[in-house]
Amino acid sequence: MKRRRRPGRSPWQRRAPRGEFVRPSGERVCFARRRGGERDGQRSPPVHGRALGRNDRSRARGNAAVLARALSRSLPGAHRALPARPGQGRPTLSRGGACVAFALCLGMGHGAAAQERMPAAEERQVRLLERLSHTVAAVFPGEPGAGGGSGVIIDPRGYVLTNFHVSGVKRRLWVGLDDGTIHPAVLLGIDPGGDVALLKLVDPERSEYPAAPLGDSDALRLGEPVYALGNPFLLAEDFRPTITQGVVSGIHRYRDGTGSAELLYGDCVQTDASINPGNSGGPLFDGRGRLVGINGLGGFRPDRGRVNVGVGFAASIEQIKNFLYDLRACRQCYHGTLNATVRDVTGADGRPAGVVVDAVVRGSNAERAGLRLGDRVLSFEGERIRSQNHFLTLLTRLPARRRVRLRVARTVEGEVEPRELEFVFRLQPLWAGPIQGEWRPDPRLVAAETRSLLAEIRASRPPDQWVREEQVLLPDGRRLRRVVRARGPWLRVEVGAPGAETVEVVAGDLAWRRDAKGALGPLPPERRDELAGTAEALHGLRSSEGENRLTRLEFTGGDRVAGERVWRIEARDRAGRRRLLYVSPASKRLVGYAYPTPEGRWVEVEWISSDGRPRRLDADSGEVLETCSEVVVRAEPQPASLFERPE
Known part of the structure; x- marks a missing residue:
């Protein structure tokens, strides 16, 4: 006989399990009592799972009792007494209490202090990565979204590091930031051998950008956490970077050049953070949020569709620093x-x-x-x-x-x-990179970078009148006292004891010399060119008035003086005399210069030294020509009478 169905109830409702489950908070929730219906005036959301039956509830109460006894032994005073059920001699927990006890047991091995520290550490990490995400860029050599790579802003003025194999020699590019905006950029300089390129954002409506601080890749340790940010597979159409985390797997790795571009990762950081196509040019940050590398190489298995297998390489930031000023000067680096x-x-x-x-x-x-x-x-x-x-x-x-x-x-x-x-x-x-002549610095960009550099230097207000005193040790063992005085483009050099010194002066068209015995005479032409060329170059560096007296004053890249990475600026006066001026990026002050001799060799003059003993040396062989000590430099007015020729 066919069983009759009770009116008003569907077969689904009749077969629906009856029961409830308990959330970790202790809240009881109706389980599938009615599909989308109401019970006791409360709407119950559909829950997918198995209902708690009578046997399950009994088992939970038994387990809760065991947990309660464990808690009473290990955490005295951390819970309140639990009443026993009538007719039983052991304490029990309610359904909600069982969940609370289970949660407490899970945290028993860590303690309250550890539970408080972990969320705080996670919060710091989230905030750090959120801040760093603002510095990450998506780089497109062509139309935005049509292939490309990643980059990172390293200066608030909009300088962006990326890979050379991302930018190529494309002069104009597009850069997307994590706020969803797209900005035009120009390619300043390239380092094909190291697979690095420097861009600059040139949006007329914006002049300042969030920038990542540069770190020290030489200080990395194996196992240290690192983060790789970028836009792999162009997943983020809003340009918000993908973040992958890993550790430093190796340092100072050497990777041979491959392909027609001879890309050479001579000093790179190896990491297991996932680096996939599209991550190229993106940053590798250390745990403190400092830039330690530019991601560029990944290990892939062909059968996995170019998905990273846990081996990636980033060009170290210490290597990039050696080329950074040449890149800014719009050079092709070698x-x-x-x-x-x-x-x-x-x-x-x-x-x-x-x-x-x-x-x-x-x-x-x-x-x-x-x-x-x-x-x-x-x-x-x-x-x-x-x-x-x-x-x-x-x-x-x-x-x-x-x-x-x-x-x-x-x-x-x-x-x-x-x-x-x-x-x-x-x-x-x-040699590496494009064929000879394919890359040439853009004169307009070079001039713009030179103006920017000179503005930084002159903003520090270098003195136009100064005096420098020092003791000089010559290779033959002789010691001399030397005083150099400057007044604009005029220069006076005194060598010897006071009252018996040799004096040499260049002041415009005047160039004279007085020996230790007081005899006056003209300055030899070679010595005149040496002093006059230096005086004109130093005056042009310090003021726009002096710059107008030169035929060339151009930022040409970077060098190293007394162990410091410095800016190199080339000056040429109207007589064709060349000087290379070295300026500290930190202090914006002159730290040395170089000049050619009539024989064609260059002499480098240090004005600072880590040991307090600046030198004058052969720029190629490093042969020391003289060593200075007890150097004192003062900014003070120099009377014009010191530069006038005595009668």
Whole structure:
């Protein structure tokens, strides 16, 4: 006989399980009593799961009793007494109380202090990454959204670092920020060998941007947390970056160049943070939010559709810093090469026995300095060499024309112990990137960057009248007192004891000399050119009036003076005399200059030194020509009478 259905109830409602479940907060919730219906005046949302039946509730009460006894032993005073059910001798918990007890047991191993610290740490991390997200950019060489990569803003004025394989030599690009806005950008400089490029945002409606602070990749430690930000696979159409977290898997990795561009990751950071197509050019931050690398290489398996397998590489920020001012000066950067090759060697016991030179290009700077086949490399730039890769890492992170110091051991016939030798020379350029002539600095961009740099320098109000006193030690051991006085483009140099000094003056068309005996005469032409060219260049750097007296005053990149990375500015006066001026980016003050001699060699003059002993030296060989000490510089007025020729 067919069973009759009760009127007013659907088969679904009749078969629906009856019961309730308890949220972790202790709240009881009706479970599927009616589909979308109401019970006791409250609407119950549909819940997907199994209802708590009678056996389940009994089991939960039994488990709760066990948890209660554990809590009473381990956390005395942390809970209130639980009443026993009538007719039973053990305490029980309600359904809500069971959930509370279970939650307490989960946190028992950490303690209240740890529970408070963890949310605070997570909150700091979220805020840090939110702040860093504002500095990340999506870079499009073509139309926005039609392929591209990532970048990071490193200066509030809108300078953006990215990969060269993202920008190419495209002069005009588009950059999307995490607020959803798109801004035009220009390509300033390129480093094809290191796979880095520098852009500048040129939106006329905006002049300031959030920027990421530069960190120190040399201070990274294995296992340290890092964050990779970017726009992989163009997932974020609103340009909000994707964030992946990992650790530092390796430091100072050396990756050979591949492809037609000869991209060389000479000093890179390895991480397991996911770096996928589209992350190229994006930042790698350390746990404090400092930029430590530019992501560029990832490890992929073809069968996974170019999805990262946990191996990624970022060009280290310490390497990028060596090229940053050349990039800003709109240059194509070249990495340095020894024009020699080295290899690892092993001893008779099979253990590493050092690094040996196995080839030297004839006529190269290294060969002219004295490097020979078979020399065992001991140190490079003061750092002891452990292996071939270690040496290549240190070498390839330096730009061409950088003066370096190489120490080797050479076996000499007839001598028991190897002879240690030290060579100083300039690295030669290693070609990489576009074909010759394809990249040329844009004169308008170079002029704009020069004006910006000069404005920074002159805003520090460098004195136009000053005096510098110092003690000079010559190579032959003689010691002299020297005083240099400046009044605009006029210069006076006094050498010797007061009252018996030699005086040399250049003041416009005047150029005269007085020897220690008081005899007057004209200044020799070579010495006149040296002093006049320097005076005109220094005056042009300090004021726009002096700049008008020059035919050229141009920002040409960066260099290193007394261990500091500095700006390099080239000056040329109306007589064609050239000077290279070195300015500290931190203090905006002159820290040295260089001038050519009539023989064609350049002399570098340091005005500061880490040991307080600035030097005058041969710019190529590093030969010390004089050493200064007890240097005192004062900004004070210089009477015009000091520069007038006595009658």
